[in-house]
Amino acid sequence: MAPMFLVSNKEMMEEAMSNGIAGCFPTLNYRKDGELKLILQQLNQHKISIANPGTYGVNLIVQKTNPLYKVHLKDCIDEKVPFFITSLGNPKEVIEAAHSYGGKVFCDVTNLEHAAKCASLNADGFIAVCQGAGGHAGPYPMSVLIPALKKEFPHIPVAAAGGIATGSGIISALAAGAEGVSIGTRFIACTEATVQQSYKDAVVNSGMEDVVLTERLSGTPCNVINTPYARKIGYKQNFFERWLNTNSTTKKIL
Ligand SMILES: Cc1cc2nc3c(=O)[nH]c(=O)nc-3n(C[C@H](O)[C@H](O)[C@H](O)COP(=O)(O)O)c2cc1C
Structure with a gap:
């Protein structure tokens, strides 16, 4: 379950874990003093309270435009967040900090140049943000970007993102060579998302x-x-x- 600014929340992460998948939320969805740390503690508690849990991660905007980057990174490292998705900026610091306790870091990439930079910094995986992704999208279709990443970086796992909302969509990403998928938009309409009903209705009722x-x-x-x-x-x-x-x-x- 992909991170979505102003949409992803703790309840969605708990449901993701209870249903055996990996949920991720942007740290910037919790901006009040001390709020993120508390949420992380509650998520860690939930994770150990269920049998065969999935996992959770956070999305960190690793750019100077994020004024809470340093505070949020420290909270995440203190609470040993299982995985990170980094977007924008240089993920070096997050990768080194996460690896100090065995946390994993997946980097959003839209092309081979970004991917090479992340690979050289020891990223654990790529989120291949393809054409059609909700929010910021990459320029390449999934059928092109995934094989290109797998050819260039065969040992780095890839999760495909962009326009996947069904089982057949998942299978097509796996057939293109991805190890997993990252789905955003479809989850805007879930019960746990605390966005307005009109937004959920628009997601359900809109076509391509x-x-x-x-x-x-x-x-x-x-x-x-x-x-x-x-x-x-x-x-x-x-x-x-x-x-x-x-x-x-x-x-x-x-
Ligand atoms: C409303 C919305 C907000 C998003 N916010 C973020 C974000 O804060 N950080 C991020 O890395 N990706 C963000 N994304 C991108 C998603 O993580 C994911 O890459 C994308 O939703 C996948 O495409 P899909 O929506 O077609 O499934 C957002 C997507 C949506 C739809």
């Missing part, structure tokens, strides 16, 4: 033609439901916006 790729939310191509708001802000950045987006200081102007 209701989803659009927009650069205008964060600068990075992002798959969203084509709501009136998405139509209002538009889908493409103009030349000036693209230029502002190339630099972390000017990016704040957008």
Whole structure:
């Protein structure tokens, strides 16, 4: 169960573990003082209370734009979080810290260049973020990115992410060479997610033609439901916006 900002929560992690899968949540979903540490302790407690549990992990944004990165990393290391998914930035520090107690680190990658960097830092696996992924998406289809990663890095496990919501979707990712899958959007509609019912209904009732790729939310191509708001802000950045987006200081102007 993939990490989703403002969606993933403790209850979803507990259900994931009780049902034998690996759930992951962004640490930034718990931003109040001391909140994350408490959640991690409760999750560790839940994990040892059930027979044949799955596991849980956290998603850390390893970038200067995350003001809680240092505090959250310390909480996670203190509580020996079983696994991490890192996105954006350099995962070196997380990998070294997690490996000190046997924690695993999977890095979000969208191309071979990112993957080579993560492999050189001893990442334990890749989350191959492919075309069609909910939120920020990669440029390559699953049928292309997974075999390319497996050819270049045959010993590094790959979880495929992007547009998987059914058993046949899982099988197609495994057939392409992935060891596992990372599913986000489908779980927005689960009972435990504390998002509005209208959001859950939109996820259930939307089809492929209701989803659009927009650069205008964060600068990075992002798959969203084509709501009136998405139509209002538009889908493409103009030349000036693209230029502002190339630099972390000017990016704040957008
Ligand atoms: C609402 C939403 C929020 C997301 N937030 C994050 C996040 O905070 N960090 C992250 O690494 N990935 C995030 N993702 C990406 C997911 O972890 C995962 O890669 C993606 O959902 C897989 O594609 P799918 O939604 O088609 O299953 C988010 C996805 C969605 C739909």
